[in-house]
Amino acid sequence: MKSIRLVLTLLAALPALAHAALNVFACEPEWGALARELGGDSVKVYTATTAMQDPHRIEARPSLIAQMRRANLVVCTGAELEIGWLPLLQRESGNADIQPGRPGNFEAARYVALLDRPTLIDRSQGDVHASGNPHIQTDPRNIARVGEALAKRLAEIDPGNAALYQARWKDFSARWDAAITRWQAQGAPLKGMPVVVQHKSFTYLINWLGMREVATLEPKPGIEPSVGYLAEVAAHLKSTPAKAVLRATYQNPRASEWLAERVDIPAVALPFTVGGTPGTDDLFGLFDVTLADLLKVAR
Amino acid sequence: MLRPTLMAAALAVAMPALSANARADENLDALRAELKQMKESYETRIQALETRLQAAEIQANQAAHTADKAVQAADQAEIQAQRASAQAAPVEGTAPASRLSQFNPEISLILQGQYANLDGNIENRNITGFLSPGDFEASSGFSIAESELVLSASVDPYFRGYLNAALDPDGGVGVEEAWAETTALGHGFTVKAGRFLSALGYQNTQHPHAWDFATNNLMYDAAFGGAYTQNGAQVKWVAPTDLYMEFGAEFGNGDSFPSTTSTGLGDYTLFSHFGGDFDVSNSWTAGLSYLYGKAHDRESGMADLNDVWADTYFNGNSTNWIANFVWKWAPQGNPTERYFKFAAEYFWRDERGNLLCADNTAAGGVCNGTDSAYSSSQSGGYLQGVYQFMPHWRVGYRYDRLNDGDYNFGANDPYLPVYDYAPTANTVMVDYSPSEFSRLRLQYTQNKSMIDISENQFFVQYIMSLGAHGAHKY
Missing domain, CATH: 3.40.50.1980 (Nitrogenase molybdenum iron protein domain)
Incomplete structure (x- = not known):
């Protein structure tokens, strides 16, 4: 039995060894873009949804399961935004690295203080998110908070490129801070x-x-x-x-x-x-x- | 309903005719006591869960309060600094993880009911030419379907557990599914063990509340008596490719139609599923599955040549192939407004063995207990389309057709009828879903599953989902 499992493991691991870039599965386009900023050529980003789709309502399509299967890191909003489809992709993928609680599972909402926490959690109140409003990406300061955490997580998963992720984060962070200052002035x-x-x-x-x-x-x-x-x-x-x-x-x-x-x-x-x-x-x-x-x- | 509710208790309560003698009464009392015990134990557990839920809510509210304060503090800090967030008050980790996962386990409850208008004159409902897998009795009027109580959670970092208990309207609890599966094997592998709906075909893993119609299709009724349930183990593997490819095998006791084995391993299935996107708006899945089952005294029945009901018992082998194809369209891949879903499945079955036709001469029948060679080669399928033409509203059409193929009763040929008949059904439905948790449905079926009968069936149905937000399979 042990030897069978070893052989199967080796067989299954073969294709994974073939490509070196870290596979990132981003649930929403903003996190896909952020992963690209921080990872550059060291990451291969697959963005599961488009801006024309409602992130609350996505079909757990076979193509998404196939991408989840190969992901080294899953970057999603969390806060129950993807509850109707993401858990199914994780379960069906047979990929242990990206299960909830693993380093390969990154929930952006954990690094941001959420607004709109419902006082009454009951379905009669509509589609309430118990942990708060999940649409955090519309505040650029949240992008920065998530970016810092994501850079650390990338380094943790892919230690070989840790310095690169840190350098790219520094670079992005400086440009982003400057942009925020500009936007705030514009937005006065x-x-x-x-x-x-x-x-x-x-x-x-x-x-x-x-x-x-x-x-x-x-x-x-x-x-x-x-x-x-x-x-x-x-x-x-x-x-x-x-x-x-x-x-x-x-x-x-x-x-x-x-x-x-x-x-x-x-x-x-x-x-x-x-x-x-x-x-x-x-x-x-x-x-x-x-x-x-x-x-x-x-x- | 049609699925194998294996609880002896439910059977005993539902069929008082069995309790004719004192011995049966004793059994009944024992079963009743057991039922009562089970009920009490469930009630205690639910109470315990409610207490934990309240505690979790209080904790979460406190956490929310703290976090709101943190938000205010963070915002003030930022206003003062007039700088970007990188230097703002650190909030990492203040937001709790998904609340749902704090409720351990996730609980959901499905309530279903319907009003049916059927032809009251039809006795002994079955599918002409097919050895019927169960009891198709149906009647007009209001009825509630089994209420499904679903509990699931991660057991630990290595396993996930799932229970689907069906609360029978007439009393009793049936275990539809109860299984554990691995979450940490990785490399695309998942192993599952317990009682579960087989992964063969497409619709098989869907519980009735997830069907697009109020009634099952003829293929699943004829092939599996509803759905094929395994008491066994499953291993599956997802390939690391852009094209979705899943391969798996199941081994089980084979105690679900068309297998019925008394001891030991009785069946196995091999399944494969493929899928992908044609473009951003169109996606598909297709699959091919194989089921081999052994039947031991498998009970069915039909009207004999004297038109008197005859019980039959089959011993032999059943080999089945199932092909499925599904295509879904949604503009820009956004199904909120409009979408279309097409699904088709087809099965082929070969059965070889012996069929015993129980003596029914006392009732005026012609069967005399002959046990003779039986063989059949049959097939059938369905195709259906469901279109959501505006938010909340869907219409659907399904066409069912079975091919009775060749079947041969051997020495029972003088007693049992051989027809050349293709059972068919046409179904249209419209449903309205005020939210994703509730659905109301109106359905009309022209059912020609029995020779010489064309039945008009009308259904009004409701489906309500309470509790945890279950993810829906493709």
């Missing part, structure tokens, strides 16, 4: 700007720039608004006017546009993640475009 006019959001996708962005969220189109997280509820929101906006209705590009524009027309404010599709709109091919582009989009409606 946004302070106090009242906005409506379709889903609680931008809580961290709004918090960072000091904007005010005056209404949410979803009556409860993940529950689509009825026309009646939208009319209520419209009435509410008469007394508390807002500058824009924000949504992520993957979200259906119907509700946003209906309201935008009703109360005569622009409906804005923010990129939400890397690749969401033209010009957001990397993390820097993501915030450049987000800021530009918001400043357009602030005037």
